[in-house]
Each structure stands twice: as structure tokens, then as C-alpha cells.
Amino acid sequence: MTEQGIGAAVARREDRRFVTGQGHYTDDINRRGQTHACFVRSPHAHATLNGVDTEAAGAMPGVRGIFVGEDMAEVGPLICGWAITDVNGEPHRAPPHPALAIGKVNFVGDAVAVVIADTLEQAKDAAAAVEVDYGILDAVVDPATAAADGQIQIHETAPGNLSYEWAIGDRAAIDAAFEGAAHVTSLEFANNRLVPNAMEPRACIAEYEDGTGDYTLYLTSQNPHVHRLVMSAFHGLAPEHKLRVVAPDVGGGFGSKIFIYAEEVVLTWASRHVGRPIKWTAERTESFLTDCHGRDHVTEAELALDGDGKFLAMRVNTIANMGAYLSTFASAVPTYLYATLLAGQYTTGGIYCNVKAVFTNTVPVDAYRGAGRPEAAYVVERLVEAAAAETGRDPAELRKINFVPSDAFPYETPVVMQYDCGDFSGSMDQALDLAGYSGFQARRAESKAGGKLRGIGFSSYIEACGVAPSAAVGSLGAGVGLWESANVRFNPTGNVQLFTGCHSHGQGHETAFAQIVADKLGVPYEQVEVIHGDSAKIPFGMGTYGSRSAAVGGSAIVKAADKVIEKGRKIAAHALEASEDDIEFAGGNFTVTGTDKAMNIAEVAFTAYVPHNYPEGLEPGLDETAFYDPLNFSFPAGTHICEVEIDPETGSVSIEKYAAVDDFGVLINPLIVEGQVHGGIGQGVGQAMLEHAVYDGDGQLISGSYMDYTMPRADDVPSYDVGFNGVPSPLNPLGVKGCGEAGAIAAPAAVMNAVHDALREVGVSHIEMPATPLRVWQAIQDAA
Amino acid sequence: MTVSVSLTVNGEAVSADVESRTLLVQMLRENLGLTGTHVGCDTSQCGACVVHVNGDSVKACTLLAVQAEGADIKTIEGVADGDTLHPMQQAFHENHGLQCGFCTPGMIMSALDLVKNNPAPSEKEIREWLEGNLCRCTGYHNIVKSIDAGAAAMRG
Numbered sequence: 040m041t042e043q044g045i046g047a048a049v050a051r052r053e054d055r056r057f058v059t060g061q062g063h064y065t066d067d068i069n070r071r072g073q074t075h076a077c078f079v080r081s082p083h084a085h086a087t088l089n090g091v092d093t094e095a096a097g098a099m100p101g102v103r104g105i106f107v108g109e110d111m112a113e114v115g116p117l118i119c120g121w122a123i124t125d126v127n128g129e130p131h132r133a134p135p136h137p138a139l140a141i142g143k144v145n146f147v148g149d150a151v152a153v154v155i156a157d158t159l160e161q162a163k164d165a166a167a168a169v170e171v172d173y174g175i176l177d178a179v180v181d182p183a184t185a186a187a188d189g190q191i192q193i194h195e196t197a198p199g200n201l202s203y204e205w206a207i208g209d210r211a212a213i214d215a216a217f218e219g220a221a222h223v224t225s226l227e228f229a230n231n232r233l234v235p236n237a238m239e240p241r242a243c244i245a246e247y248e249d250g251t252g253d254y255t256l257y258l259t260s261q262n263p264h265v266h267r268l269v270m271s272a273f274h275g276l277a278p279e280h281k282l283r284v285v286a287p288d289v290g291g292g293f294g295s296k297i298f299i300y301a302e303e304v305v306l307t308w309a310s311r312h313v314g315r316p317i318k319w320t321a322e323r324t325e326s327f328l329t330d331c332h333g334r335d336h337v338t339e340a341e342l343a344l345d346g347d348g349k350f351l352a353m354r355v356n357t358i359a360n361m362g363a364y365l366s367t368f369a370s371a372v373p374t375y376l377y378a379t380l381l382a383g384q385y386t387t388g389g390i391y392c393n394v395k396a397v398f399t400n401t402v403p404v405d406a407y408r409g410a411g412r413p414e415a416a417y418v419v420e421r422l423v424e425a426a427a428a429e430t431g432r433d434p435a436e437l438r439k440i441n442f443v444p445s446d447a448f449p450y451e452t453p454v455v456m457q458y459d460c461g462d463f464s465g466s467m468d469q470a471l472d473l474a475g476y477s478g479f480q481a482r483r484a485e486s487k488a489g490g491k492l493r494g495i496g497f498s499s500y501i502e503a504c505g506v507a508p509s510a511a512v513g514s515l516g517a518g519v520g521l522w523e524s525a526n527v528r529f530n531p532t533g534n535v536q537l538f539t540g541c542h543s544h545g546q547g548h549e550t551a552f553a554q555i556v557a558d559k560l561g562v563p564y565e566q567v568e569v570i571h572g573d574s575a576k577i578p579f580g581m582g583t584y585g586s587r588s589a590a591v592g593g594s595a596i597v598k599a600a601d602k603v604i605e606k607g608r609k610i611a612a613h614a615l616e617a618s619e620d621d622i623e624f625a626g627g628n629f630t631v632t633g634t635d636k637a638m639n640i641a642e643v644a645f646t647a648y649v650p651h652n653y654p655e656g657l658e659p660g661l662d663e664t665a666f667y668d669p670l671n672f673s674f675p676a677g678t679h680i681c682e683v684e685i686d687p688e689t690g691s692v693s694i695e696k697y698a699a700v701d702d703f704g705v706l707i708n709p710l711i712v713e714g715q716v717h718g719g720i721g722q723g724v725g726q727a728m729l730e731h732a733v734y735d736g737d738g739q740l741i742s743g744s745y746m747d748y749t750m751p752r753a754d755d756v757p758s759y760d761v762g763f764n765g766v767p768s769p770l771n772p773l774g775v776k777g778c779g780e781a782g783a784i785a786a787p788a789a790v791m792n793a794v795h796d797a798l799r800e801v802g803v804s805h806i807e808m809p810a811t812p813l814r815v816w817q818a819i820q821d822a823a
Numbered sequence: 824m825t826v827s828v829s830l831t832v833n834g835e836a837v838s839a840d841v842e843s844r845t846l847l848v849q850m851l852r853e854n855l856g857l858t859g860t861h862v863g864c865d866t867s868q869c870g871a872c873v874v875h876v877n878g879d880s881v882k883a884c885t886l887l888a889v890q891a892e893g894a895d896i897k898t899i900e901g902v903a904d905g906d907t908l909h910p911m912q913q914a915f916h917e918n919h920g921l922q923c924g925f926c927t928p929g930m931i932m933s934a935l936d937l938v939k940n941n942p943a944p945s946e947k948e949i950r951e952w953l954e955g956n957l958c959r960c961t962g963y964h965n966i967v968k969s970i971d972a973g974a975a976a977m978r979g
Contacts, residue, residue, distance in 0.1 A: 050916055059899065160842065239863065239925040290863075290923045546922070721962025753950040758964055
């Protein structure tokens with residue numbers, strides 16, 4: 040490890056602009072002649088659209104255009120890019136989602152019209168004057184009953200409000216395994232609906248240049264090329280080569296900025312019609328009403344154990360709420376990112392999972408930090424914890440006797456995943472130490488003496504990251520490849536520009552990726568610049584989500600660096616008058632083996648651009664691009680242990696200790712990785728204790744602002760004890776696994792298992808997330 | 824109705840003609856181009872817009888620009904000493920107290936007001952003080968650590 044190479048805890052270079060207020064987020068950008076958009080949104084969850092009167096609004100000051108759905112008929116609807124094949128072999132039902140509603144609105148916040156005016160205030164005033172004639176219909180809100188007989192139908196093309204019923208596993212064989220079980224643990228629970236809430240609201244500025252026919256879209260995007268591809272190929276807004284998408288500094292994403300939303304489609308289309316750049320920035324209320332939500336499952340789950348506590352089989356039935364339409368990757372979340380992880384870290388003999396994806400009159404639901412894997416970890420780890428309590432076993436020991444042993448890798452699970460490597464027991468042991476497990480009973484007794492209830496909860500999660508091998512996901516219905524690109528460009532003076540297809544919106548790529556380049560090419564860290572986010576600058580890339588940037592994007596960087604070294608070897612061999620086979624590369628120097636004849640890579644770069652003494656037939660320049668398609672997912676895993684104390688008088692839950700030991704393989708920058716773990720745990724604690732997107736029976740989001748939706752605040756969460764037990768992945772050149780989602784995947788089960796452990800003593804056997812003081816207090820009263 | 828507002832921002836006398844409904848944060852961002860002060864919500868909950876008004880931390884979305892007439896405002900752009908980061912900014916950098924950076928200006932402005940009144944805050948006091956600042960990236964762990972380190976550096 041060099042001082043600023045792979046493994047070094049380098050403080051981030053991007054920080055300076057952010058701590059001095061010099062970041063450039065989309066809303067900070069203003070274009071000459073810029074106008075402003077305000078959307079007219081449905082206040083009803085389900086209604087026919089009988090007419091939109093824009094006459095009065097159109098006459099108001101500053102208004103340059105008002106458009107409704109019919110005006111944009113030439114523009115294709117928003118699409119879902121992952122086609123699920125249902126249990127009958129039929130494709131999922133994905134009713135069209137026009138960017139501006141046509142004929143009908145299907146959730147509160149569905150866009151009906153857009154007003155474009157010279158100032159934002161004028162646009163807002165005019166939007167308030169647009170008159171919409173709604174025919175209000177009853178709404179479908181509860182996912183558990185959305186597909187019931189006689190239910191109101193939302194889409195003509197989705198009978199029974201069902202997008203698909205999908206299943207994995209051999210039902211008959213699993214049923215048979217349950218017949219022979221010594222013990223069966225059965226649970227029913229919901230995985231609460233969440234709002235991602237990146238602190239920067241979504242925003243975009245669309246600009247059309249008549250002289251060239253070029254469109255530029257500044258956008259809060261995690262994947263600018265994916266936006267460009269879909270907006271070109273499916274919406275038909277502009278051919279790809281005439282559409283530039285720029286995702287500048289982006290203030291958090293957590294999945295919510297992956298998707299193609301109505302607003303960017305409308306603005307890009309309208310920018311040509313009004314002949315001016317158009318800006319839109321979501322107000323937080325709009326974020327709540329239009330950003331894709333996450334989770335929202337209703338699940339029945341069972342675990343069959345033999346007399347020794349070994350897991351024989353698991354049976355799971357889940358209803359997944361898709362909201363009003365299928366969003367960009369929504370269909371994959373409760374299927375291939377969920378059911379395929381139900382083996383967890385265990386050697387469970389067989390698994391059957393059935394998923395019904397239903398439509399409701401709510402905001403579309405799609406990937407949110409973890410995406411399917413938090414839901415899977417919650418199913419597995421709640422079952423295991425409950426099984427331990429029911430059979431009188433120590434929860435750590437029950438896990439250990441069922442872990443996939445360290446010598447069993449590669450390990451095929453019953454749900455089509457092949458785990459590459461891991462050390463599940465090692466991580467558990469380390470976590471037990473970090474959590475001070477041996478002293479827990481004493482702490483519990485101390486709490487009890489003070490009238491408090493103390494509990495401890497485990498979560499031995501696993502996730503599939505490094506999204507994803509293209510052929511594999513293609514065979515499962517993905518409409519895209521999930522490789523990544525990197526371009527390593529030396530300049531004649533020896534410094535390097537790295538162009539990556541990944542996008543950093545908090546992950547610190549500008550630092551971590553520069554560390555990879557510095558390490559692999561032996562150039563000083565300070566002389567490596569990382570460029571991302573602008574489709575006009577970077578090679579086509581798939582962006583950042585699914586903990587893929589290091590495992591896939593980082594591997595592409597290594598591949599591009601390898602190409603640079605190979606070409607450099609030829610240049611050095613020529614200059615040093617040696618055979619190419621005799622040139623070694625290390626620490627930035629090409630050396631003739633066994634001699635002191637050497638040439639630094641900066642000199643090689645200069646020679647490549649000033650090729651006066653140069654190998655015959657070799658192209659000038661030192662500028663290499665690589666595309667890397669992973670061989671498999673990567674499988675970060677670990678054990679998180681949470682300890683809570685509950686005041687039975689108030690129902691308030693306090694996290695007293697939170698210990699996490701994770702296997703992310705090789706760490707590129709431990710400082711950044713720890714930060715990712717902290718942030719993920721924070722969101723997971725939020726899900727477990729605070730957050731809930733609640734709709735009333737009419738489909739109104741009643742937790743639709745920070746006054747109502749409880750975001751974790753600094754005094755809601757503890758300091759976290761974080762440790763690592765890295766087993767390098769053999770499947771990618773960096774040995775990395777991905778760290779961005781682990782905390783959000785592990786924490787809900789760890790916290791809720793601790794809450795259940797604490798409440799068991801007072802007879803409470805079940806409590807749903809979020810475990811708010813009211814819920815906890817009520818459960819204690821009900822059990823008394 | 825347009826009104827003229829004059830105030831001092833980061834030591835410079837400035838004035839702008841704004842609509843009477845304009846919020847201080849809008850004036851800072853739109854009229855004065857000081858885009859380091861961010862807008863993360865519409866209910867005065869998130870704290871991304873915290874600035875100092877006459878030395879005290881204030882959410883700039885809770886004041887109309889006209890209410891700030893004559894005030895002495897400091898924004899995140901006025902915190903560093905030329906090229907040298909303020910110790911609190913430096914502490915956020917060294918302790919990885921930020922990820923996406925969007926909440927960071929508000930966090931730093933808020934932290935500076937805490938430390939002005941309580942030079943050696945405990946972890947509990949830091950967490951309670953930050954009740955009005957939301958961060959979605961860090962889980963707060965490293966923000967708390969940064970403020971502790973920044974306060975120590977300011978004590979010298």
C-alpha cells in the first residue's frame with residue numbers, strides 16, 4: 040500500500056468545494072434566457088381527467104407555454120426496463136405511464152399539466168389558475184387487498200391490479216420438507232414503505248439550441264447515460280448523439296435518482312417548443328409526492344428446522360406494492376433482488392418464494408438503498424431470531440450452525456445465486472466481541488433494576504452487489520447490460536484524467552478512483568483527475584447504484600490501466616533498446632529486467648505524444664478505454680448487532696450500542712467505507728424506528744413533509760462501532776465487493792430483533808416497523 | 824411589489840431589488856449568486872439553509888429578505904480565511920463529516936454557532952444541537968466527530 044494508493048484512508052479531495060459552498064448542484068446552475076416550470080399535479084389519488092382549462096392561466100404575465108398530455112402524444116410513455124416473466128410464462132403487465140396524464144390520474148402528484156413562465160413565481164401563479172375537471176374515483180391503497188376480487192381496477196391492461204405473480208423454487212418439494220420438520224417458525228409482517236429523501240431535491244434544466252439541434256439536460260441523475268439512452272430510444276426526444284445529459288454535483292441519490300421521471304421528459308420536450316432553457320426544482324412536498332418510494336411489502340414467511348436446529352426449508356409469500364405504475368427498474372426489486380437472497384448466509388435446504396406485484400393509487404415504488412435485499416434480510420433474520428427464541432437456542436449459535444462454512448465456497452444457493460467467498464462465522468465472532476455480547480446479561484439485569492427493558496438483536500445479512508453480469512441479468516429480463524467503462528487518459532506532461540461511467544453523488548469517487556489509478560500506474564495521486572457525470576465527456580457508462588462502482592467501475596479502471604501499461608511497455612522497450620518481454624512495470628517505472636535501465640511512465644507518456652523515437656507501427660498517444668462486464672455479483676456479508684433499551688412507561692426505544700462487522704473484500708479507502716456503513720445504518724435505523732410513508736384510505740400521503748415523515752436526526756441515532764473482516768473476492772481484479780448498501784440492509788433486522796428481544800419479557804411477540812414509542816407502548820399495554 | 828433590500832453579506836455591503844415575498848435564502852441564491860446556502864425542504868426542517876444573521880445561526884428560509892434589512896449576514900462562502908479553511912471546515916474534511924455535501928454548509932454554520940456559545944460541547948450536546956439539521960448520507964456519526972474535532976481546534 041502506498042500512502043495514497045489502495046487501502047489508504049485519504050481524506051476526500053471533493054470536500055473543499057462542499058465545505059466552502061462552492062459545489063455546483065443542478066439548482067445552482069442558471070442558463071441565459073432561462074424560464075421556469077411549475078407542474079399542475081393531481082390532488083386526487085384516482086380520477087378521470089375530464090378536461091383541463093388553461094385559457095385564463097395562458098393569459099397571465101410571463102407565461103410562455105402550458106402543455107397537457109395530449110400535446111405530448113408524440114412522446115413515448117415512461118417505461119419499465121426490466122421485463123418479468125410471470126408464473127404462466129406471460130410478460131408482466133406494465134400499463135403506459137404518460138409523462139403528463141392522459142384521460143386519467145392514478146396517484147396524488149401525477150402530473151396533469153406544465154406551465155412555463157419567465158419567473159418561477161409567474162409559473163406558480165399561472166399553475167394555480169389552471170382549471171382541471173376531475174371525476175373522482177375510489178382509490179386502491181392497501182397492497183394486501185389490491186388484487187382481491189371485486190377490487191376497483193386501476194388499469195384496463197392490468198386485470199386484478201396485478202402486474203405479475205412470480206415464483207422461484209419447487210413448491211411441492213418445499214412443502215414436503217415442512218411436513219418432516221421438527222419445528223416451524225411462522226411470521227407475518229410488513230416491510231414499511233419509505234421515502235428516499237436525498238437532501239437535494241430532484242431538479243433539471245433542459246435547453247435546446249436551434250442552431251445545432253442539440254439538447255442539453257442538466258439533471259440530478261445517478262446515471263446520465265441511462266437517462267440519455269431511455270429518453271432517446273423510448274421517449275424519442277432526440278437521438279442520443281444530439282442529447283447531452285449532465286449530472287453535476289448531486290446531493291445524494293439512494294436509488295431515487297436512477298429513474299427516468301416525467302419532469303425531465305417534459306422539460307426536454309418543451310424546451311424546443313418554448314425556445315428557451317427551462318428549469319424545474321422539486322419542492323420537498325413534490326419530492327414526497329413524486330420521487331419513487333421504497334420497500335412496501337406484505338409478507339408471510341415460514342422456516343422449517345430439524346431437531347438439531349438446522350434449517351430445512353423456507354416458504355415465503357410476498358405482496359409487493361408497485362404503486363400506480365411500474366417505474367424504471369421496479370419489477371426487478373421484489374423478484375431478482377429479493378427472492379434470490381433468501382438463503383442469506385445459511386445452508387437452508389430449499390426455498391420457495393411467491394411474489395405478487397400489485398398496483399395501487401400511490402407513488403410508484405422502485406429501488407431504494409438496498410432494493411429488495413433489505414426486505415430479504417428482514418425476512419431471513421426475523422425468522423432466524425424468532426426460531427432461536429422459540430426453540431430456546433442462543434441466536435448467535437443457531438446462526439453459526441447454519442452458516443455456509445468458509446471451506447464450502449463457491450457455494451450454490453437454492454435460489455440461483457453462487458456465493459464466491461466469505462467468512463460468516465469469523466464476522467460473527469468479531470461482531471460478538473465488538474458488541475460485548477458476553478456482558479449483555481449483566482447489562483440487561485442492570486436495565487431491569489432501573490425499570491427498563493433491554494434487548495439484543497442480530498442481523499447476519501448477505502447482499503448481491505457489483506450489479507451486474509450482463510448476460511445473467513439479460514436472461515432474467517433486464518433491458519440493458521450492466522458493465523462499466525473507464526478511460527485512462529495521460530496528458531503529454533504526465534498527469535492523468537480518468538473518465539468514468541460511474542457517478543459520484545456522495546460516494547467519494549473523485550478520491551477513491553484516483554487512489555486506484557495512482558496505485559496501479561504509480562503516478563502521484565495529486566496528478567490524477569477523475570471526471571464523471573457528463574455524457575459529452577465520459578465514455579458510455581451505466582452509472583452508480585447497487586454497490587457497483589468499485590466492483591464494476593473500479594475493475595474497468597484496472598483494465599484500462601492494464602492497457603496503458605501494455606502500450607507503455609512497447610514504448611519503453613523501444614526507447615530502452617530492450618525486448619518487450621524484458622520490461623517490468625512497477626511503481627510507475629518501466630525497467631529492463633536485471634538492469635538499472637528504466638523509464639518513468641510520465642516519460643513514456645511524453646514519448647507517446649511526441650513520438651520522435653517510437654516503435655514502428657504503434658499509434659501515438661497514451662489514452663486507453665476499457666469496458667468491464669463482471670463475471671458474477673459480489674456478495675458483501677456481515678453481522679450487525681444492536682442493543683436497545685426500552686422505557687416501558689413511554690415506549691421509547693434507545694439504541695445503546697450498535698456493532699457492525701462487514702466483509703467488503705478489499706477496502707480502497709477505509710475512511711469512505713466506514714462513512715458508507717454509518718450512513719446505511721442510519722437509514723436502516725430510520726426504517727426500523729422512525730420512517731413510514733402513510734397513505735389514508737383516499738390515497739392521500741399523510742406523512743408527506745418533514746413535519747410528518749420522521750427522518751432520523753442526530754439525537755435519534757447512536758455512534759456506531761464498525762469493524763471489517765474482508766475476504767477478497769476472487770472474481771474481480773480489485774478483490775472488492777461493494778459497501779454502499781450494507782448498513783441499510785442489515786440494520787432494520789438488527790434493530791427489530793433487539794426490540795423483540797427486549798419486549799419478549801413482557802409478553803410482546805410481534806411489533807411492526809417503525810417501532811415508534813406509540814406502537815411499542817401500545818404493544819406493551821395489549822400484552823399486559 | 825418590489826422593494827430594495829440592503830444588507831452586509833460576508834463583510835460586503837450589498838443591495839438588491841426583490842419581490843416582497845422573497846425569502847432571505849432566495850435573495851442570497853438568486854440575487855447575490857451565493858449558492859452555497861441550500862434549500863432542502865419547504866417546512867423549515869432540514870437546516871440546509873442555515874446562515875448567521877447578526878452572529879446567530881438562522882434558517883434563511885424563515886426570514887423574508889426585507890426582514891434582514893440592515894443585517895450583517897455570514898454565509899458558508901464567508902467562513903474560510905482566504906485560501907485557508909476555517910478549523911471547523913478542516914475538521915469536516917479530515918473526519919469525513921460529509922458525503923454528498925448538500926447539508927454541509929448548514930451543518931457547518933450551525934456548528935459554528937454551537938461552539939460560539941459552548942466551546943467544548945459533549946457528544947450529547949452536539950447531537951441535540953443538530954436537531955434542526957438533517958443529513959441523509961452520514962448517519963451523523965462523522966458529523967458529530969467533526970464538530971467535536973472542530974471545537975477542539977477552535978479552542979486551540
